[in-house]
Amino acid sequence: MKKKLTLGLVGFGCVGQGLYRVxxxxxxxETEIRKICIKHPEKSRSLPTAYFTTQREExxxxxxxxxxxxLIDDADTAWxxxxxxxxxxxxxxxxxxxMVATHLDELRxxxxxxxxxxxxxxAVCGSIPIIRNLEExxxxxxxxxxxGIVNGSTNYxxxxxxxxxxxxxxxLGEAQVNGFAESDPTLDVEGYDPTFKLSILLTHAFGLRxxxxxxxxxxxxxxxxxxxxxxxxxxxxxxxxxxxxxxGDKLIALVAPRFVPDTHALYSVRNEFNAVSVEGLFAxxxxxxxxxxxxxxxGSAVLSDxxxxxxxxxxxxxxxxQESRPEYSLDATVEVVVSCAPSVRISPEDxxxxxxxxxxxETHRLQGxxxxxxxxxxxxxxxxxxxxxxxxxxxxxxxxxxxxxxAA
Amino acid sequence: MKKKLTLGLVGFGCVGQGLYRVxxxxxxxETEIRKICIKHPEKSRSLPTAYFTTQREExxxxxxxxxxxxLIDDADTAWxxxxxxxxxxxxxxxxxxxMVATHLDELRxxxxxxxxxxxxxxAVCGSIPIIRNLEExxxxxxxxxxxGIVNGSTNYxxxxxxxxxxxxxxxLGEAQVNGFAESDPTLDVEGYDPTFKLSILLTHAFGLRxxxxxxxxxxxxxxxxxxxxxxxxxxxxxxxxxxxxxxGDKLIALVAPRFVPDTHALYSVRNEFNAVSVEGLFAxxxxxxxxxxxxxxxGSAVLSDxxxxxxxxxxxxxxxxQESRPEYSLDATVEVVVSCAPSVRISPEDxxxxxxxxxxxETHRLQGxxxxxxxxxxxxxxxxxxxxxxxxxxxxxxxxxxxxxxAA
Numbered sequence: 001m002k003k004k005l006t007l008g009l010v011g012f013g014c015v016g017q018g019l020y021r022v023x024x025x026x027x028x029x030e031t032e033i034r035k036i037c038i039k040h041p042e043k044s045r046s047l048p049t050a051y052f053t054t055q056r057e058e059x060x061x062x063x064x065x066x067x068x069x070x071l072i073d074d075a076d077t078a079w080x081x082x083x084x085x086x087x088x089x090x091x092x093x094x095x096x097x098x099m100v101a102t103h104l105d106e107l108r109x110x111x112x113x114x115x116x117x118x119x120x121x122x123a124v125c126g127s128i129p130i131i132r133n134l135e136e137x138x139x140x141x142x143x144x145x146x147x148g149i150v151n152g153s154t155n156y157x158x159x160x161x162x163x164x165x166x167x168x169x170x171x172l173g174e175a176q177v178n179g180f181a182e183s184d185p186t187l188d189v190e191g192y193d194p195t196f197k198l199s200i201l202l203t204h205a206f207g208l209r210x211x212x213x214x215x216x217x218x219x220x221x222x223x224x225x226x227x228x229x230x231x232x233x234x235x236x237x238x239x240x241x242x243x244x245x246x247x248g249d250k251l252i253a254l255v256a257p258r259f260v261p262d263t264h265a266l267y268s269v270r271n272e273f274n275a276v277s278v279e280g281l282f283a284x285x286x287x288x289x290x291x292x293x294x295x296x297x298x299g300s301a302v303l304s305d306x307x308x309x310x311x312x313x314x315x316x317x318x319x320x321x322q323e324s325r326p327e328y329s330l331d332a333t334v335e336v337v338v339s340c341a342p343s344v345r346i347s348p349e350d351x352x353x354x355x356x357x358x359x360x361x362e363t364h365r366l367q368g369x370x371x372x373x374x375x376x377x378x379x380x381x382x383x384x385x386x387x388x389x390x391x392x393x394x395x396x397x398x399x400x401x402x403x404x405x406x407a408a
Numbered sequence: 409m410k411k412k413l414t415l416g417l418v419g420f421g422c423v424g425q426g427l428y429r430v431x432x433x434x435x436x437x438e439t440e441i442r443k444i445c446i447k448h449p450e451k452s453r454s455l456p457t458a459y460f461t462t463q464r465e466e467x468x469x470x471x472x473x474x475x476x477x478x479l480i481d482d483a484d485t486a487w488x489x490x491x492x493x494x495x496x497x498x499x500x501x502x503x504x505x506x507m508v509a510t511h512l513d514e515l516r517x518x519x520x521x522x523x524x525x526x527x528x529x530x531a532v533c534g535s536i537p538i539i540r541n542l543e544e545x546x547x548x549x550x551x552x553x554x555x556g557i558v559n560g561s562t563n564y565x566x567x568x569x570x571x572x573x574x575x576x577x578x579x580l581g582e583a584q585v586n587g588f589a590e591s592d593p594t595l596d597v598e599g600y601d602p603t604f605k606l607s608i609l610l611t612h613a614f615g616l617r618x619x620x621x622x623x624x625x626x627x628x629x630x631x632x633x634x635x636x637x638x639x640x641x642x643x644x645x646x647x648x649x650x651x652x653x654x655x656g657d658k659l660i661a662l663v664a665p666r667f668v669p670d671t672h673a674l675y676s677v678r679n680e681f682n683a684v685s686v687e688g689l690f691a692x693x694x695x696x697x698x699x700x701x702x703x704x705x706x707g708s709a710v711l712s713d714x715x716x717x718x719x720x721x722x723x724x725x726x727x728x729x730q731e732s733r734p735e736y737s738l739d740a741t742v743e744v745v746v747s748c749a750p751s752v753r754i755s756p757e758d759x760x761x762x763x764x765x766x767x768x769x770e771t772h773r774l775q776g777x778x779x780x781x782x783x784x785x786x787x788x789x790x791x792x793x794x795x796x797x798x799x800x801x802x803x804x805x806x807x808x809x810x811x812x813x814x815a816a
Contacts, residue, residue, distance in 0.1 A: 018690070021690070022548070022549070022690045025550075025689070025690075026548045026549065026550060026689075026690075029548050127691040127692060127694060128694065129541060129544075129545040132544065132545065133537060133541070136537075136540065136544075136712070136715075136716070137537040137540065137712050139712075139715055140430070140434045140437050140708075140711050140712070140715050141430070141434065141708050141711075142433075142434060265697070267676070268675070268676045280708065281433070281434075281704075282426070282429070282430045282433075282434070282704040282705070282707060282708035282711075283535040283698065283699070283704070283705055283708040283709070284535060284698070284699045284702075284704060284705050285697075285698065285699065286535060286536065286696070286697060286698035286699075287695070287696070287697035287698070288694070288695070288696060288697075289673070289694060289695035289696075289697075290691065290692070290693065290694035290695070291691070291692045291693065291694075294692075296689075296690040296691070296692065297690065297691055297692050299690060300548075300549050300688065300690035300691040301691075303548050303549075303690075304544070304545050304547075304548070307544075307547055307548050308544070
């Protein structure tokens with residue numbers, strides 16, 4: 001039943017090297033790295049030169065290579081390589097969230113067409129085996145809520161600013177020095193990276209295909225001192241949450257920072273850790289916590305995929321064929337806390353349900369329910385900071401019944 | 409690949425009814441409950457009488473039943489039924505931790521002999537898919553530490569006494585009223601139940617077979633007011649932890665209460681929740697949290713096993729065949745905090761390394777490292793309360809080198 005696998009690696013950065021370490025230091029896995037395709041042959045490497053090539057054809061054309069393990073940053077090149085690998089009858093393991101989130105439909109078509117599986121546990125939440133658990137464990141439970149801290153660098157920054165009193169700039173710098181944040185942190189702090197991961201999770205948790213750009217996205221880059229003091233005064237922490245909420249046949253999903261009280265599952269998830277909280281109808285509340293990034297943690301997620309290939313594992317995408325799957329909806333409201341300079345134009349009338357405000361010389365803070373479309377507009381503004389209110393659950397806008405319409 | 413399964417249920421208590429609910433209310437699973445064997449036909453049931461029988465032969469002898477789902481309390485009867493089911497060529501799903509922990513060797517022999525799998529996710533930590541994750545995700549990682557809150561009723565009691573200031577008796581009564589504790593709580597509060605679960609976990613996490621009675625076991629039934637005030641004064645919580653610690657080729661495991669600081673993964677796991685924290689060499693620290701008991705959570709774990717049977721899943725027990733698996737050792741020390749009445753005979757000389765003590769009119773408290781054999785002796789005494797010290801990690805006793813012996 002177990003097969004010996006021969007691997008071709010594309011990319012030998014942090015995750016590739018982590019995988020190599022895990023592979024060579026763990027026992028019992030009859031798996032061999034045949035060749036590693038790299039972009040920069042001039043860099044000094046920890047392995048003999050014979051392992052490396054700059055020509056991907058050396059991997060794709062090698063009939064003895066069963067699996068292409070794609071671990072490069074560039075999503076477009078990754079997508080090219082993955083297509084070619086499948087066309088050549090090779091299984092694929094990838095950790096490229098952007099590529100998977102962007103091309104999931106096509107990936108599934110190619111998987112079926114060429115009969116080879118594509119696995120990508122390492123693409124979402126590093127070491128946390130969340131996709132496999134959604135696929136295998138939750139295939140028969142109805143998930144009503146999923147909330148995740150899916151980006152380690154922003155969680156590191158939020159931990160430092162809200163628990164250690166550092167400034168946003170200081171915390172970001174520290175995250176970069178420690179290797180948790182990219183030199184261009186836009187993808188993380190503006191919430192793009194979490195939309196890739198949430199997009200993938202929605203498919204496995206709810207059977208829905210929602211493209212990353214269809215998701216409402218609020219970053220943490222406008223975080224203000226006023227937000228931090230509000231959090232402190234109310235014993236709250238701020239977490240960047242990729243959330244999905246099912247109400248009947250509607251599914252609302254968004255990426256946004258939120259204030260969390262100490263009763264919230266994600267409150268105690270700190271620094272570079274990731275976490276996913278899942279509420280199933282029957283399993284009730286479950287929490288998965290683990291390192292969201294880094295060579296070894298992500299390497300071990302990649303290795304678990306490779307290991308599963310030896311048993312011919314593939315994702316069944318069972319939720320996508322269930323009749324009861326919900327419909328993605330943007331027609332919803334959610335309670336937010338907004339803060340801005342007192343001069344900024346924002347008024348109680350912009351809220352669907354205004355709850356209250358507070359104004360001092362530096363800051364104007366308003367709290368209340370807004371529509372997701374208002375939220376989307378505001379998220380593009382430079383002059384306001386938006387954080388979901390403690391306990392906020394996005395809710396569908398009720399469609400008035402016929403009688404009510406007639407009466408109105 | 410997917411098969412339609414026909415089930416015979418043995419037992420229709422809390423978990424059986426939970427499973428029935430989950431099965432009937434979730435879609436996509438082509439699975440039918442054919443018959444339910446019960447002990448008390450006089451009880452009123454939520455299903456038509458035709459479902460029920462008191463004769464297990466009606467299930468075992470029915471060639472159309474593929475799977476026996478064993479959900480009764482009594483471990484001896486459960487073991488009889490499971491053996492007969494396997495002999496008749498039926499797969500088995502069980503949630504009986506005592507039966508599995510006691511008969512795991514024989515179960516594996518029967519599994520091989522009759523070619524039918526036995527799955528038991530529901531036996532350990534209710535809804536948390538820990539066995540499957542150890543089997544599938546950690547099969548290639550080396551686990552260095554595993555610590556779990558594996559018993560919901562004791563965690564409920566500990567939460568109430570240490571966070572809400574209730575007395576032990578009060579908290580126990582409340583746990584019983586809420587259905588988290590048995591009317592005879594001995595199995596829970598004296599730590600027997602956690603030894604069953606730890607025994608099972610050791611097989612899947614480390615490839616070791618350690619019988620429950622071979623594990624050091626300290627309960628929470630001697631917990632004193634002095635322990636609680638020590639916890640409060642030092643910002644600690646008390647958790648009953650099933651722990652396993654690997655040092656090189658030695659594995660030390662025990663069930664005991666421990667003081668945990670707020671940086672410990674299990675600190676924020678409250679009330680009836682269970683949790684398992686796993687530290688792998690590569691995946692690093694991971695935490696799984698979920699409801700440890702109750703009809704629906706355990707029912708959904710049982711259902712995940714049933715669902716896996718449709719794909720011919722079976723545990724591979726991969727760690728048990730790895731060459732690098734450690735050896736179970738009782739030759740270790742661990743740091744404890746002991747409290748007793750000032751009149752009780754216990755002295756610094758009983759410790760391998762004494763760290764300090766404090767004595768007032770009501771209590772004598774001593775802290776230091778003891779051998780596991782001292783710990784085992786003390787755990788049987790009525791007059792002392794033992795709690796592992798904050799941050800305590802059991803360590804093997806160093807074997808002196810030959811030269812040192814010669815020099816001594």
